[in-house]
Amino acid sequence: VEVLGNSWRMSVMGDRKAVLKEIPEVVRNPQNGKQFAKGKFLGKGGFARCYELMDTETRIVYAGKIVSKTLLVKKHQREKMTQEIQIHRMLSHPHVVRLDGFFEDADNVYVLLELCSRRSLMELHKRRRAVTEPEARYFTNHVVLACIYLHDKKIIHRDLKLGNLFLNDDMEVKIGDFGLATMVEFDGERKKTLCGTPNYIAPEMLGKKGHSYEVDIWAIGCILYTLLVGKPPFETLSLKETYQKIKENDYIIPSRISADARHLIERLLAADPSARPNIHEVAQFDFFTKGYLPSRLPTSCLTMAPKFQPSQLVQLERRVVDGARARNALSPRQQARQDMLAAPLRALTTVPETQAVSMKRAPEERNDPACGDVPSDCYLSELYAQISELLTKKASDRPVVQEDEAEDPAAVPVFWVSKWVDYSDKYGLGYQLCDNSVGVVFNDNTKLVLDAAGEQVQYTERDNSEQYYTISVYPKELTKKMTLLAYFRNYMNEHLQKTGANMAVREGDELARLPCLRTWFRTRSAIVLHMSNGTLQINFFQDHTKLIVCPLICAATYIDPERNFHVYRFDLIDKFGCPRDVFSRLKYARTMIERLLSQSGNTNIRPGSLSTADARIGKYNTPSHRASINSPS
Structure with a gap:
């Protein structure tokens, strides 16, 4: 099956230095007449520019990867894009960016991709630097699941890195960009092409000895290390030095990293590709099977480390519910939330301060960011x-x-x-x-924040220590401040421009900071x-x-x-x-x-x-x- 047509090839050959044309406001698929309205500019990379493209009939919004034909003149450029589309179009997995279609007109090739509105793990990494171990486990687990699917289909991605791991609104990782991907034609085949991204490239690729699935395993090791430590394992100021460190397997795992994470990283970054586990074996390591793996993460973790006390919150709420069933058929949680929204000046359910969920965490797992903590002046x-x-x-x-x-x-x-x-x-x-x-900075320099769903409450003391409650479970001492928070919330909703209805509670919200x-x-x-x-x-x-x-x-x-x-x-x-x-x-x-x-x-x-x-x-x-x-x- 030919992916791209030949009709335009001669028309651009004589104009190799053609200026890129502006993308039209409405793009039309000549094959079926479908039209797509150009939306927001999403970014650029390699040969492509990316815009939101909305199907004018279905109103579905795609990430439109648009490549000018003036950049696809050379045979190898055209073959590369054809192979990328051929491989990507055959994939269907929850953790792989979906390719929904492709077409071309006189000027461009258009690829319609699943829109991942939360960008990529690269942006998360820049904002957070190091993440907590449960987060690293969550993200890496998604990558492993996707790679199991790819490797079982005899596909090597060859460019796994934070920038190619995209996030949707549900904070699910989706592997994208199959521009360097290749198919293994027969068992034992070793690919010879030198490709990849310097910080993630495997030593056997640098040694030009031939490579296979193991380069993806190596890249997963680099990804996990980067998430936990805050920087890639072999990163230096020069490309030459980085390559030298990769060849010498010269990296250091900080002592703060847990034993299970350390063991997995060491196996993934084994210098000898034959010593690395295959992708099915990776999924069975203790790091994935024994540690806390969140079923969902809140979108707030794009910029703030989550809080990991879901069991404490559940137990605390049960105590309150058992002791206060009363006013009517509504549960205490429902009644309290209704009260907060409808009658903000009424006192709400409270619990003693000693039952608060604080920032202090259990010592058995390193759930705190491995960070060199946030500076006192907040950057x-x-x-x-x-x-x-x-x-x-x-x-x-x-x-x-x-x-x-x-x-x-x-x-x-x-x-x-x-x-x-x-x-x-x-x-x-x-x-x-x-x-x-919604939040309030009180005149005594304490702070309260209520999440968008109106369920989770975060209280910050003057010394910046944090306490976590729910809308129906908080200490008596906070009654006045909770009432004021509700007052501000209702005032803004009533007197200022409406920003939308209350968001539904979603899984993972209880972890949000x-x-x-x-x-x-x-x-x-x-x-x-x-x-x-x-x-x-x-x-x-x-x-x-x-x-x-x-x-x-x-x-x-x-x-x-x-x-x-x-x-x-x-x-x-x-x-x-x-x-x-x-x-x-x-x-x-x-x-x-x-x-x-x-x-x-x-x-x-x-x-x-x-x-x-x-x-x-x-x-x-x-x-x-x-x-x-x-x-x-």
Whole structure:
């Protein structure tokens, strides 16, 4: 079966340096007449640009991988894409990105892929660096399941890496990008092509001795190591040195890594490919069979480590339910939730403080991130250095190339503040995040966050220690603050733009740790919001634009007056420049970070600590004067 047609080949041969044409707003499949509306730009890589493509009839949205035919002139380029489609189209597995179709027109080849809206493990890695062991087990388990399927079909992926492991809304891993994949034609065949990504490439491939399924096993070892340790095992500043370390099997597993994880990594990264387990054997290692494997992870783990006390929460809730069955046919959980939503000033079910679920975890498994812990300033110093370096290079003085080159939508923030209500003259600042979760920073510098489903509660003390409760289970001492949280939540839903109905409870929500608003203040021109995950958000009052900067993924998101998102990675700003309005806001952000850092002796900066010339806090007596919608939902 020929995947790509031949009709266009001669027309592009004479124009090898043709400028890439703009993708039309509506793409038509000449074979069947189906039409697809071009949506958001998703990113680029290799030869392809990726956009959302919506079937105008079914309204189904795909990730459209679009390759210009001017880039497929050479025979090997065409054969490579043909092989990629031929292999990918025959696959159907829960942990493999689905290929739903492909077609071509006069200018481009279009591949319709399953949309994985949570991007890839690469973005998660940049934000989190090291993840917890249950998370690493969860993600790697999905990769192993997919590779069992691929290897059983005699397919070697040959480019397994964090950037090719995509995440859907259910936080399921999907292996994608089969551009380097190959079929094993007969038992014992050794492939000779040198291919892959430097940090993940196996030693036998570098030695050009021939390779097979074992290169995928090696790559899984690199992936697991990177997730647990926070960086690839052989990463160096130079390609030559990295290859040398791979050839010498020169890597170190930190002592904090558990024995089961260490044993698996050592087997996966065996220098001799014959000493590595096959993919079926990998699945039977103690790391997968004996450790805690979450059935689902919350989307909050894209930026925040989860909490792993599901059994404690269940037991605690049972005690409360058994002791308080009463008011009517509704269960205590249902009644409490109904009360919270309908009558926020009524006191809710409480339990003694001693029954709280705290951050302290059982010692038998390393569920804490292997991180070199979050710095006390929540990455402000790092962010200041990054922005300062950009500003010294005067990025706005360079002409900006086309938007696709200068922007990287994959770096869009996971969380931002979408609404806020300033009632700090009495209680504090209430806010809503983009996922509809709600929080309050109280005037005593404690914080409460309620998840979008209205079930899970997170309380942060002044010393930044965290306690976890449910909407129906919390200590009596928090009754007033829970009531105020409910008040803020209802106020924002009633008086500010609606951002959608309450989300349904989903599996994994009980593990969620949401970022909370760490510090905030207002100036004459903006409100500055610093989140506990390191994200800094500045909302400008005059033109309603917003700037969100993240030191971990090294990117700035600019939300223009029309509420369009423009995401600029710092390295792309350095390379291609950026619009002047973005540059001027980055300068303002640096000044605001200086102000935050100047308060380093007090990491919980109170609004009142600013000069009266700048601060506009407590000026009004009603919260309606100080309410805002900060970004589109």
